[in-house]
Amino acid sequence: EVQLxxxxxxxxxxxxxxxISCKGSGYSxxxxxxxxxxxxxxKGLEWMGIIYPPDSDTKYSPSxxxxxxxxxDKSISTAHLQWRSLEASDTAMYYCARVTRDAISGYLQPxxxxxxxxxxxxxx
Amino acid sequence: QSVLTQPPSASGTPGQRVTISCSGSSxxxxxxxVYWYQQLPGTxxxxxxxxNNQRPSGVPDRFSGSKSGTSASLAISGLRSEDExxxxxxxxxxxxxxxxxxxxxxxxxx
Numbered sequence: 001e002v003q004l005x006x007x008x009x010x011x012x013x014x015x016x017x018x019x020i021s022c023k024g025s026g027y028s029x030x031x032x033x034x035x036x037x038x039x040x041x042x043k044g045l046e047w048m049g050i051i052y053p054p055d056s057d058t059k060y061s062p063s064x065x066x067x068x069x070x071x072x073d074k075s076i077s078t079a080h081l082q083w084r085s086l087e088a089s090d091t092a093m094y095y096c097a098r099v100t101r102d103a104i105s106g107y108l109q110p111x112x113x114x115x116x117x118x119x120x121x122x123x124x
Numbered sequence: 125q126s127v128l129t130q131p132p133s134a135s136g137t138p139g140q141r142v143t144i145s146c147s148g149s150s151x152x153x154x155x156x157x158v159y160w161y162q163q164l165p166g167t168x169x170x171x172x173x174x175x176n177n178q179r180p181s182g183v184p185d186r187f188s189g190s191k192s193g194t195s196a197s198l199a200i201s202g203l204r205s206e207d208e209x210x211x212x213x214x215x216x217x218x219x220x221x222x223x224x225x226x227x228x229x230x231x232x233x234x
Contacts, residue, residue, distance in 0.1 A: 035222075044212070061222055
């Protein structure tokens with residue numbers, strides 16, 4: 001069974017740093033891209049970026065480029081999402097999810113399996 | 125403002141058939157498959173439809189998807205109370221080189 005298990009909820013102050021994680025199991029972790037998605041009540045689901053575990057090739061959404069860092073440790077099948085300096089506007093639920101690949105064309109497609117989510121609250 | 129456009133709400137009575145629309149452009153829906161997700165309250169999104177009209181194992185055949193040009197639809201027949209959830213469409217966007225989502229449709233079962 002494919003599982004993506006995320007780290008627990010975080011409460012941080014503005015200006016603090018944070019790194020959350022997502023551990024994959026039940027499939028070949030290095031065969032699939034992994035992505036991060038932000039969900040806020042006002043803006044719904046937003047793609048932040050994706051990473052390919054074998055070589056850490058990373059693609060960021062223009063909206064999040066420079067705001068966060070996505071990394072991966074393939075030795076422990078874990079992806080990370082990191083902030084250097086949090087802002088109140090980063091308060092949201094963050095999901096990791098596995099990127100699919102179309103079986104016919106081979107092109108990347110949206111997510112099939114999702115983690116349970118990590119709630120990040122940034123407040124002074 | 126989401127890249128894909130969905131109605132914010134939809135409703136129906138038990139047993140009815142409801143449809144949810146999703147509109148995009150040539151760089152996303154027009155050139156790639158549409159995916160649909162169901163998000164029950166307090167849970168993560170769950171894949172409902174992939175490649176426009178395919179259901180993952182375990183998804184009831186009451187759920188069906190279709191696509192035409194730059195638009196897509198999700199249909200739910202034989203509506204049940206447990207279908208009350210938020211529904212999101214998604215597609216890969218060739219210009220953004222990543223997935224884009226609709227704003228979500230909140231389905232209420234009256």
